[in-house]
Amino acid sequence: MGKNIVLETRDLTKKYDGTTVVDHLNIHVAENEVFGLLGPNGAGKTTTILMLLGLTEPASGSARVFGFDSTRESLKVKRLTGYLPERLGFYENLTARQNLRFIAWLNNMSDEEAERQIDQVLEEVGLVEKADTAVRKFSRGMKQRLGIADVLVKKPRLVILDEPTAGLDPEGINQILDLIAGLPKMDTTVVMCSHRLYEVQRICHSIAILANGKLMVEGALDDLGRDALAGGRYRIEVETAEASPQLVEIIGKIKGVNNVEAEGNFLHVTTDSDLRAAISKAVVDNGVALIQMKVQEFSLDDIYKRYFQEG
Amino acid sequence: MITIIRKELADYFTSIRCLILFLLVVVASAAALYAAQQGIRGTGTESGFIFMGLFTVGGAIPSLATFIALLVPVIGIALGFDAINNERSTGTLNRILSQPIYRDSVINGKFLAGMITLAIMIFAAMLLVAGYGLRMIGVPPAAEEIIRLFIYFVAVVIYGAFWMGLAILFSILFRSLAVSLLCPLAIWILIGNPVFNPYVSFVVPAVTDSIGTSLMLLRISPYWLFAEATAALLDPLFRGLGILTVSDTTGMLLRPLSLDQSLILVWPQLTALICLTVICFAVSYVVFMRQEIRAT
Numbered sequence: 001m002g003k004n005i006v007l008e009t010r011d012l013t014k015k016y017d018g019t020t021v022v023d024h025l026n027i028h029v030a031e032n033e034v035f036g037l038l039g040p041n042g043a044g045k046t047t048t049i050l051m052l053l054g055l056t057e058p059a060s061g062s063a064r065v066f067g068f069d070s071t072r073e074s075l076k077v078k079r080l081t082g083y084l085p086e087r088l089g090f091y092e093n094l095t096a097r098q099n100l101r102f103i104a105w106l107n108n109m110s111d112e113e114a115e116r117q118i119d120q121v122l123e124e125v126g127l128v129e130k131a132d133t134a135v136r137k138f139s140r141g142m143k144q145r146l147g148i149a150d151v152l153v154k155k156p157r158l159v160i161l162d163e164p165t166a167g168l169d170p171e172g173i174n175q176i177l178d179l180i181a182g183l184p185k186m187d188t189t190v191v192m193c194s195h196r197l198y199e200v201q202r203i204c205h206s207i208a209i210l211a212n213g214k215l216m217v218e219g220a221l222d223d224l225g226r227d228a229l230a231g232g233r234y235r236i237e238v239e240t241a242e243a244s245p246q247l248v249e250i251i252g253k254i255k256g257v258n259n260v261e262a263e264g265n266f267l268h269v270t271t272d273s274d275l276r277a278a279i280s281k282a283v284v285d286n287g288v289a290l291i292q293m294k295v296q297e298f299s300l301d302d303i304y305k306r307y308f309q310e311g
Numbered sequence: 312m313i314t315i316i317r318k319e320l321a322d323y324f325t326s327i328r329c330l331i332l333f334l335l336v337v338v339a340s341a342a343a344l345y346a347a348q349q350g351i352r353g354t355g356t357e358s359g360f361i362f363m364g365l366f367t368v369g370g371a372i373p374s375l376a377t378f379i380a381l382l383v384p385v386i387g388i389a390l391g392f393d394a395i396n397n398e399r400s401t402g403t404l405n406r407i408l409s410q411p412i413y414r415d416s417v418i419n420g421k422f423l424a425g426m427i428t429l430a431i432m433i434f435a436a437m438l439l440v441a442g443y444g445l446r447m448i449g450v451p452p453a454a455e456e457i458i459r460l461f462i463y464f465v466a467v468v469i470y471g472a473f474w475m476g477l478a479i480l481f482s483i484l485f486r487s488l489a490v491s492l493l494c495p496l497a498i499w500i501l502i503g504n505p506v507f508n509p510y511v512s513f514v515v516p517a518v519t520d521s522i523g524t525s526l527m528l529l530r531i532s533p534y535w536l537f538a539e540a541t542a543a544l545l546d547p548l549f550r551g552l553g554i555l556t557v558s559d560t561t562g563m564l565l566r567p568l569s570l571d572q573s574l575i576l577v578w579p580q581l582t583a584l585i586c587l588t589v590i591c592f593a594v595s596y597v598v599f600m601r602q603e604i605r606a607t
Binding site (some may be wrong): 056 | 326401406407412558604605
């Protein structure tokens with residue numbers, strides 16, 4: 001993963017009629033990662049996105065996308081960025097292809113390039129057969145997929161997706177998530193808003209959680225998960241044939257192990273880093289059969305809950 | 312911007328709305344042609360402008376000029392009333408604005424595309440009447456008549472653009488299609504329609520008895536400006552737009568004015584019309600550019 005920061009905000013603030021909707025927001029998105037922007041309804045996610053694209057002016061602070069100021073150089077930002085709004089709209093009387101062609105033209109694509117690009121993105125979202133059907137005949141899910149195609153047709157370096165899986169059936173969700181997860185390989189960074197935590201957990205590398213316009217937390221998903229679950233430590237679950245007190249003592253002495261608890265044949269080991277190799281060696285060296293061992297999985301629910309209980 | 316004009320035009324020409332408007336224009340032209348056929352005999356002989364009679368002569372059925380004065384505002388309003396708020400409510404406005412285009416090219420494009428559509432409709436109606444009229448009366452138009460008709464055509468397009476601009480302004484201000492349609496229609500009924508115009512027939516006479524003041528007040532109405540301008544353009548015998556006393560008219564020769572004299576007569580009206588249109592567009596432009604896109 002690249003370390004280049006392609007999108008950053010500095011104390012980005014927005015007020016509507018005296019209410020602060022986005023409050024001194026500082027987020028950073030690295031190149032070619034999938035970044036999840038989370039938060040309850042009304043947290044300021046969409047407003048943040050509108051400011052990133054220069055569609056709305058911030059009250060104070062600034063946002064930079066690929067080094068361009070979002071407010072003053074919004075045209076350059078919008079040339080590189082594709083945006084899928086939460087409520088997406090198409091010209092209902094035009095076909096899918098005509099809708100995409102219009103966007104391609106607005107991006108100054110030549111006719112051949114536009115057609116090639118349209119064919120490719122329709123293929124990617126699985127709408128090739130519907131290319132020449134009027135959009136008013138599309139189902140909600142098809143429109144959503146056309147929305148993704150619409151974002152990709154301009155060959156963006158960054159895509160901002162607001163609820164990209166809303167209204168899709170489970171199969172459709174999987175297709176779209178796979179598609180989104182594949183974008184970083186094609187040199188496209190993704191910023192995605194979603195309420196469905198498991199989706200975010202599945203494809204996002206980093207997340208930021210917003211509440212009432214303020215940033216609650218930002219960081220890589222793995223770090224945050226461990227943080228939420230065990231105060232930044234690893235929890236390793238070890239199942240052995242026989243958990244003797246002696247074994248507990250030996251494991252407890254391994255460097256980096258903080259705590260060992262025995263529960264039947266299970267040992268719950270809390271460590272500072274991933275010590276699975278050292279633990280398994282200690283178990284086997286003691287002549288005890290090791291049945292299984294795993295690092296306890298956290299879920300984004302844990303992270304989310306933690307920050308909202310605190311907040 | 313060209314792309315937006317292109318798309319808007321394609322939209323207009325494939326829409327049922329435009330089809331209906333075109334039908335309306337064709338029916339009006341046919342009716343006006345019929346009226347001209349009934350009434351044209353014996354007219355225009357004193358001025359020598361027979362061909363132009365096709366556009367101005369009417370009897371029980373009004374002339375094309377009357378039809379146009381009635382229809383053009385309606386066409387303008389019909390073309391403009393949903394320009395922005397419809398795109399806003401379907402979500403396409405955000406989609407366009409997140410593309411690398413200047414924000415004003417959206418409204419400029421819409422305005423220009425509407426004007427082109429309007430111009431094509433009026434041009435079609437006039438050509439229709441001119442063509443069939445030519446067959447009917449067999450008198451070719453003089454060069455001056457063609458120039459007068461062309462200036463008339465330009466005036467009509469500007470007049471229509473005024474109403475379209477007004478409708479676009481309301482479509483920016485209001486989110487509801489019904490409101491943005493009714494507002495310009497209400498204004499049209501109050502001060503802009505030629506058939507029954509409360510402003511012209513009640514308000515102005517009630518406010519003042521003086522002819523001078525009432526003329527000034529009447530000229531606030533874009534309809535009145537348009538009516539005066541076109542009257543002088545289409546009728547070379549038309550002498551004065553202000554007050555003509557008996558002493559002014561006695562001894563006045565009933566000979567047609569030359570083109571440049573007619574133009575001098577209507578120049579203030581034309582300028583005022585252009586001004587109104589520009590103001591309408593400018594206000595729309597400013598409001599649109601300042602309007603914030605909000606997360607709703």
